[in-house]
Amino acid sequence: xxxxxxxxxxxxxxxxxxxxxxxxxxxxxxxxxxxxxxxxxxxxxxxxxxxxxxxxxxxxxxxxxxxxxxxxxxxxxxxxxxxxxxxxxxxxxxxxxxxxxxxxxxxxxxxxxxxxxxxxxxxxxxxxxxxxxxxxxxxxxxxxxxxxxxxxxxxxxxxxxxxxxxxxxxxxxxxxxxxxxxxxxxxxxxxxxxxxxxxxxxxxxxxxxxxxxxxxxxxxxxxxxxxxxxxxxxxxxxxxxxxxxxxxxxxxxxxxxxxxxxxxxxxxxxxxxxxxxxxxxxxxxxxxxxxxxxxxx
Amino acid sequence: xxxxxxxxxxxxxxxxxxxxxxxxxxxxxxxxxxxxxxxxxxxxxxxxxxxxxxxxxxxxxxxxxxxxxxxxxxxxxxxxxxxxxxxxxxxxxxxxxxxxxxxxxxxxxxxxxxxxxxxxxxxxxxxxxxxxxxxxxxxxxxxxxxxxxxxxxxxxxxxxxxxxxxxxxxxxxxxxxxxxxxxxxxxxxxxxxxxxxxxxxxxxxxxxxxxxxxxxxxxxxxxxxxxxxxxxxxxxxxxxxxxxxxxxxxxxxxxxxxxxxxxxxxxxxxxxxxxxxxxxxxxxxxxxxxxxxxxxx
DNA sequence: TATTTGCCATAATTAAAAATTATCAAAGCG
DNA sequence: CGCTTTGATAATTTTTAATTATGGCAAATA
Numbered sequence: 022x023x024x025x026x027x028x029x030x031x032x033x034x035x036x037x038x039x040x041x042x043x044x045x046x047x048x049x050x051x052x053x054x055x056x057x058x059x060x061x062x063x064x065x066x067x068x069x070x071x072x073x074x075x076x077x078x079x080x081x082x083x084x085x086x087x088x089x090x091x092x093x094x095x096x097x098x099x100x101x102x103x104x105x106x107x108x109x110x111x112x113x114x115x116x117x118x119x120x121x122x123x124x125x126x127x128x129x130x131x132x133x134x135x136x137x138x139x140x141x142x143x144x145x146x147x148x149x150x151x152x153x154x155x156x157x158x159x160x161x162x163x164x165x166x167x168x169x170x171x172x173x174x175x176x177x178x179x180x181x182x183x184x185x186x187x188x189x190x191x192x193x194x195x196x197x198x199x200x201x202x203x204x205x206x207x208x209x210x211x212x213x214x215x216x217x218x219x220x221x222x223x224x225x226x227x228x229x230x231x232x233x234x235x236x237x238x239x240x241x242x243x244x245x246x247x248x249x250x251x252x253x254x255x256x257x258x259x260x261x262x263x264x265x266x267x268x269x270x271x272x273x274x275x276x277x278x279x280x281x282x283x284x285x286x287x288x289x290x291x292x293x294x295x296x297x298x299x300x301x302x303x304x305x306x307x308x309x310x311x312x313x314x315x316x317x318x
Numbered sequence: 319x320x321x322x323x324x325x326x327x328x329x330x331x332x333x334x335x336x337x338x339x340x341x342x343x344x345x346x347x348x349x350x351x352x353x354x355x356x357x358x359x360x361x362x363x364x365x366x367x368x369x370x371x372x373x374x375x376x377x378x379x380x381x382x383x384x385x386x387x388x389x390x391x392x393x394x395x396x397x398x399x400x401x402x403x404x405x406x407x408x409x410x411x412x413x414x415x416x417x418x419x420x421x422x423x424x425x426x427x428x429x430x431x432x433x434x435x436x437x438x439x440x441x442x443x444x445x446x447x448x449x450x451x452x453x454x455x456x457x458x459x460x461x462x463x464x465x466x467x468x469x470x471x472x473x474x475x476x477x478x479x480x481x482x483x484x485x486x487x488x489x490x491x492x493x494x495x496x497x498x499x500x501x502x503x504x505x506x507x508x509x510x511x512x513x514x515x516x517x518x519x520x521x522x523x524x525x526x527x528x529x530x531x532x533x534x535x536x537x538x539x540x541x542x543x544x545x546x547x548x549x550x551x552x553x554x555x556x557x558x559x560x561x562x563x564x565x566x567x568x569x570x571x572x573x574x575x576x577x578x579x580x581x582x583x584x585x586x587x588x589x590x591x592x593x594x595x596x597x598x599x600x601x602x603x604x605x606x607x608x609x610x611x612x613x614x615x
Numbered sequence: 616t617a618t619t620t621g622c623c624a625t626a627a628t629t630a631a632a633a634a635t636t637a638t639c640a641a642a643g644c645g
Numbered sequence: 646c647g648c649t650t651t652g653a654t655a656a657t658t659t660t661t662a663a664t665t666a667t668g669g670c671a672a673a674t675a
Contacts, residue, residue: 354654
């Protein structure tokens with residue numbers, strides 16, 4: 022046995038409203054027999070008469086009235102589906118799950134949030150802050166829509182766009198502020214404080230200093246840039262931090278910040294998403310917006 | 319542009335649940351391309367992607383999730399329509415609008431109500447008590463489903479079934495109880511009290527007495543059998559009432575009731591409905607039930 | 616009462632939609 | 646690499662729904 026269709030319900034509603042097959046058919050822009058047949062088919066499927074066809078007029082049966090009340094709700098629901106789509110189409114709305122690595126999130130997000138909220142008022146932005154490896158897994162599994170991290174990622178299934186270059190700056194104890202700025206390479210000779218393993222920034226810092234690899238030293242590896250700066254302030258050594266973290270992290274610490282001589286060491290920050298993502302258009306737009314927000318710093 | 323169909327929603331729901339075109343198609347008992355095409359069509363109509371087709375799995379988009387939540391409601395609504403029909407089919411339920419003339423209603427209905435409620439527990443019985451002419455109009459206009467009144471009606475658009483014969487009895491002042499029962503015809507010589515114009519029972523009484531027509535006499539025509547009996551009790555004259563009214567109307571009045579000699583004057587009470595009514599089957603059943611209830615008096 | 620008219624049902628046919636089978640291309644996997 | 650899985654596409658067939666034409670019934674008209 023076949024199933025009820027929305028078309029039948031639309032015809033039904035027209036006929037219930039008009040009480041006249043011909044006019045109802047015209048209202049639906051179909052011929053009268055088309056409507057007659059669909060109504061007949063519907064009644065057949067239900068096993069119940071919906072209309073009483075009198076000589077002078079077509080009337081709803083008691084069951085037809087009940088049916089009509091309920092059918093109206095179904096039709097309205099179907100129409101709302103289309104309206105949902107229309108609304109969603111004309112504006113990027115819904116949910117955006119964005120992953121950001123910890124050495125970027127606290128410094129970039131405040132600006133990005135503001136810009137995103139202004140551009141897409143109806144967008145629900147969910148942020149996940151974690152290490153690159155986890156971001157990649159979650160992105161791949163569809164639990165994130167995009168991620169902001171250090172490029173390159175070089176996953177063929179991801180599209181990546183660069184956002185900005187971020188220089189690394191030297192953070193030394195306040196007392197050393199007057200000393201000449203050492204070259205990045207010469208940092209390997211100093212007590213260089215690093216983030217824990219897993220942070221890409223740890224590897225980037227080591228790479229800048231041309232140090233191939235270092236065994237993690239318990240108690241010496243910090244879990245955040247903030248801790249790192251505090252450790253420098255306590256005289257435990259020197260460190261590198263990304264430029265963007267400077268205003269926030271060095272404000273209340275007794276440390277001196279120094280830029281390296283050109284060419285400054287730096288990393289590329291970018292945004293990635295699945296090549297298959299249906300949000301690609303919007304994500305490109307979001308990337309532009311993030312780039313703007315970061316540049317206007 | 320075409321419209322969303324319930325079939326598309328069913329396919330959508332299957333795919334959302336399975337995350338796999340092949341399995342979803344199997345669940346719907348169709349081929350995989352059939353389902354693929356319908357999903358594609360649906361996405362095209364919405365102008366929005368519902369699924370992200372990754373290499374390893376098919377995932378709902380954020381919009382797809384919203385859509386799914388709403389779509390589920392629409393599908394459930396459609397299914398409820400079928401359930402409504404199934405329920406209504408297996409039992410006479412809904413609403414029965416029954417018209418009854420005033421000279422029958424008060425005496426017959428108590429019994430009929432009980433019988434109907436026992437037989438059709440889910441039936442909502444609405445009674446309209448008014449004169450025959452109004453009943454006929456309202457029945458014709460579809461504002462009533464059936465009517466109980468005195469036959470014959472002889473409208474070709476109505477089907478009529480007899481229910482029972484109802485004798486007329488003589489009501490006299492208590493003091494006249496010992497007198498011989500006059501013949502019906504001889505009542506024309508007495509002070510015969512009648513109902514107001516419009517009551518069929520007025521005409522039936524006159525007909526029984528072989529009185530062709532009488533001008534209404536203000537203040538002498540009663541608006542109900544109850545009043546009529548009270549007037550007899552007050553010594554204003556004699557009257558006829560239908561047998562069925564005797565127990566109720568003569569209980570507390572100082573009147574004497576006498577049956578006429580055979581052949582007793584009587585009227586035929588029956589039930590009518592539109593020949594086009596979709597309730598015909600059930601109405602025949604109701605008529606049987608009313609006949610039973612009346613006979614068991 | 617005969618006639619005409621309005622209105623819905625039915626039939627025959629055509630048009631459109633949706634299904635099927637077969638095949639392809641991309642991506643994961645041993 | 647081949648091999649498998651999986652979804653998209655193409656060609657075709659089947660099914661469904663539409664159209665036009667026609668018929669029949671009952672009410673309104675003359």
